[in-house]
Amino acid sequence: MPGDLRLSVILTAQPAAGEPDTDTFARATAIALEAEALGFDCVWTTEHHFSALHRTPSALTLAGYLLGRTSSIHVGTAVTVLPLHSPVHVAEQVALLDVVSGGRFRFGAGRAGPSAAYAAIGRGLRYWEEGFAEALDLVLAGLNGTVSADSELYRIPEVTVVPRPTGSIPVSVAVSSESTVDLAAVRGLATQQFTNVDLATRAARIRRHAELAAPGYYDHGCWVHVQVADTQAEAESILRTHLDRTLGYLLSRRQKLIGTPTKARALSDDPLPGRFARTVANDPVGTPERCAHRLRALAATGCTQAICQVEMTRDLDASLTNLRRLATEVLPAALA
Secondary structure (H helix, E strand, C coil): CCCCCEEEEEECCCCCCCCCHHHHHHHHHHHHHHHHHCCCCEEEECCCCCCCCCCCCCHHHHHHHHHHHCCCCEEEECCEEHHHCCHHHHHHHHHHHHHHCCCCEEEEEECCCCCCHHHHCCCCHHHHHHCHHHHHHHHHHHHHCEEEEECCCCEEEEEECCCCCCCCCCEEEECCCHHHHHHHHHCCCEEEECCCCCHHHHHHHHHHHHHHCCCCCCCCEEEEECEECCCHHHHHHHHHHHHHHHHHHHHHHHHHCCCCCHHHHHHHCCCHHHHHHHHHHHCCEECHHHHHHHHHHHHHCCCCEEEEECCCCCCHHHHHHHHHHHHHHHHHHHHC
């Protein structure tokens, strides 16, 4: 397999119909523990607010819990919605998770969509529009020692973040455009690319990053849907049901966007047929042999970490089977 592609798992904490939240998180925990046993590189947590589709209002809190339940696997956020929070407080939490885990924590930051969370939790839409880069710089400054700010968005007296990190904490940025790729590259940070992105676009973003960033190794993550099955038809049927449920939520979410620019509304306007076809064409969905082929193609883009969503059915046994087949059937074939 070209490049250096490692497998990670993302936990979306999406409840099944009528499922108690306790069961949703028990399933997420079981998947994390199995991923560790199978030798996966990292488990990633997400942040969503007031969502009928997800149950994770704090990626950092869930990451801390999973770091306590595991002993060797890395745990990271994909992502912490940074403009919603005090960047100094985020830096404190990141440093704390690094210290108590012995250096197993990875920090991913993004801004997500302009949802009602920016009014209910954050300080308004302006922080979504203008605040991410400054907030990121303040977190990085805090992780390096002292931090202060006197801008229109942030007024922070000089403080020193404690505890001090054990070393250099891996930091990555969610990217969905050239501007966010540039933002990560000039700061020497790796990228995270999410789903519904074709391989050519992934490769172009990584090439652009390489043109702008200082020389070095960058652990670029790409979030992919994974469904391993005995037949292509079976895998595609499971994926279609999952995407149909997800797209229904995205369409309803349009009503919750605040002061939304046209480009943000477009995020919810991608119909199911296009999203489904793009996912099947680019992601590891199908037989073990086809999934292995898709992983090799992903590695060829320059991506170094496949961030795998394996919870297609929201059923624990099915999710664990999917995870195990990925590790024991797909990965060996990809490496052959």
